[in-house]
Amino acid sequence: MxxxxxxxxxxxxxxxxxxxxxxxxxxxxxxxxxxxxxxxxxxxxxxxxIFKAVKEAEKRILADPTLNKEYLPMRGLDSFNSLARELLLGKGCAAIAENRVATIQCISGTGSLRVGAEFLKVNVNPPAVYVSSPTWGNHLTIFKKAGCIVREYPYWKPETRGIDIEGMLNTLSSAPIGAVILLHVCAHNPTGVDPTPQQWDQIQNVITQKRLIPYFDSAYQGFASGDLERDAYVVRKFVNEGSQCLVSQSFAKNMGLYGERIGALHIICRNKVTAEHVLSQAEIVVRQMYSNPPLHGALIASVILADPALTQSWKVELKAISxxxxxxxxxxxxxxxxxxxxxxxxxxxxxxxxxxxxxxxxxxxxxxxxxxxxxxxxxxxxxxxxxxxxxxxxxxxxxxxxxxxxxxx
Ligand SMILES: Cc1ncc(COP(=O)(O)O)c(C=O)c1O
Known part of the structure; x- marks a missing residue:
């Protein structure tokens, strides 16, 4: 034979x-x-x-007799989800208080983008997803893999080695209603160039007027400027001004948890009932991809974020790094x-x-x-x-x- x-x-x-x-x-x-x-x-x-705060959190996890290795629910560890959401959107965020943020723990930023892309394709089917040119290479392939049509908006102007804000605004103005616009929250990869607050105003105006859906990629909160609040400026601005949007959040860089694969997807909705429906659909996406997320990174991040002293020591280290x-x-x-x-x-x-x-x-x-x-x-x-x-x-x-x-x- x-x-x-x-x-x-x-x-x-x-x-x-x-x-x-x-x-x-x-x-x-x-x-x-x-x-x-x-x-x-x-x-x-x-x-x-390795952050000292991470080592300390791991010590506490090891010593905690109440912890076990059971499966997490599809949405992940609840304590992590709410602490991660608050870190991103800030204390006192109305969307959180109104329970209209659907949060699902994901496999770091990449996994969050993949779940977000699949969720959008299945539940929203946007006419296109626009990513900056250039962008982190994986953005294009992640959204294509989910079956989305991916287009680019100009971002980089070689002559000025800065933002091509006119080109960007022109392209966004002609995007079809309901198109998803992927935006880097801070420390744009690969250019290292972020819009100024005035430019963000202009971008937000076009997005609102043209009824586009913003999708924020937050891979570097606190890592860019050393200040977690400052680096979250644009997400908080959009959310506090009523935007319905998605955010992919990663703890790879800002906690140095690269290998733990810990992140989250937040979908900011119009109201609580919508957020519940959205979360249930995002859970189905996760169930079909990998059932439920890993536990260890979620425990580390939540131990750090739940303890003000540990959070403070993490912030000091993060500042030193940046x-x-x-x-x-x-x-x-x-x-x-x-x-x-x-x-x-x-x-x-x-x-x-x-x-x-x-x-x-x-x-x-x-x-x-x-x-x-x-x-x-x-x-x-x-x-x-x-x-x-x-x-x-x-x-x-x-x-x-x-x-x-x-x-x-
Ligand atoms: C812009 C951007 N988004 C997302 C990610 C995803 O990172 P991770 O999957 O390690 O969280 C990265 C990593 O380099 C990135 O630069």
């Missing part, structure tokens, strides 16, 4: 542009290699960081100026959050990777958390060499 290769027709998948960079970095044995692709915080010693990143922006800019690298590099310090969109061409990025072992995305995005006091001068020299030897096209 012929020996059939049942799976032999399957082709090798192309490496993920972000995770593939991490793999290539790992394989490189060069002493000076730098990981500028990493989407996770690194200390000044280039090491992963300050290190801001400091590295300043140091990198200083080095680039010192080396007289052609061009204006002030966007390095005006951008915010984990990433900087350097403006390097793909040819220049290749030079960074191949000649200097500085691993980064080919679209010019670098992770500021990969930069530290020991390698900042080296990275600046790499940028200088890449710019000098591979001029802009």
């Amino acid at each position: 012929e020996d059939l290769n049942v799976f032999g027709h399957i082709k090798l998948a192309p490496p993920d542009p972000i995770l593939g960079t991490a793999e290539a970095f790992k394989k490189d044995t060069h002493a000076d290699k730098v990981n500028l692709g990493v989407g996770a915080y690194r200390t000044d010693e280039a090491k992963p960081y 300050e290190r990143i801001i400091q590295m922006r300043v140091r990198l800019l200083e080095e680039l100026i010192k080396l007289k690298v052609p061009g204006d590099w002030t966007h390095i310090t005006s951008q915010i959050g984990m990433f900087s969109y350097t403006g390097l061409t793909s040819q220049q990025c290749e030079n960074m990777i191949n000649k200097w072992h500085c691993y980064m995305l080919k679209n010019g995005r670098i992770s500021m958390s990969g930069i530290n006091t020991k390698n900042v001068a080296y990275v600046a020299r790499a940028i200088k060499h890449s710019v000098d030897h591979s001029p802009k096209l």
Whole structure:
């Protein structure tokens, strides 16, 4: 009998542009290699960081004889859901008091977006989902996977290395009624450029007038500015001004719980009855995908958020982390100026959050990777958390060499 290769027709998948960079970095044995692709915080010693508040929460969880390993309900851990909601929307939020926020614990930000996308497709069937150009690559595929039509709105203006607010508003103005508009709450990935409060007003006006559905992606609350309240500005503004919207919330970056996969989906509804119906439908989505979410990360986050002293110590650490990143922006800019690298590099310090969109061409990025072992995305995005006091001068020299030897096209 012929020996059939049942799976032999399957082709090798192309490496993920972000995770593939991490793999290539790992394989490189060069002493000076730098990981500028990493989407996770690194200390000044280039090491992963575990929050002291997380360690303390884990100690308490281990010592608690009342806890067990039973399944969670489809919606997740109730204490986590309400604390996560309050962290995002703020104490005294009317939508919370009126019980019109449907919250479901999800598998971090990605899982939340996937559940949100599926929920929308099944229950709302929007004419299109608009994402910024550029955006975090997974946004496009997550919504496409759910069967949504994905379109882009302009966001980045290379000439100013800032927002293309006119292009964005024009595209949103011509979007069909009921289209979903995906917005990054803060620390836009990959550009590091957020709208100003005035620009958010303009965006909100178009969304309201054109009856579009805002969908906020909150992956960096507190990580961007070091201030949880400030980083939640736009979500709170929309919700407090009556917006019905969705929010995907992640605790990967701001609690350093990358591997725990802890996040939530919040759907802000017109009234309590609608929120109950919405939650029941979101639970069906979860039931069919993975039944119920994991427990451990939800326990860690809720132990931290339920104890004011622990919350305070977490906030202090979060501030220190975001300050290190801001400091590295300043140091990198200083080095680039010192080396007289052609061009204006002030966007390095005006951008915010984990990433900087350097403006390097793909040819220049290749030079960074191949000649200097500085691993980064080919679209010019670098992770500021990969930069530290020991390698900042080296990275600046790499940028200088890449710019000098591979001029802009
Ligand atoms: C904009 C944005 N959204 C969502 C996520 C999802 O992250 P996670 O699934 O780890 O919570 C990320 C992670 O890098 C991100 O940058």
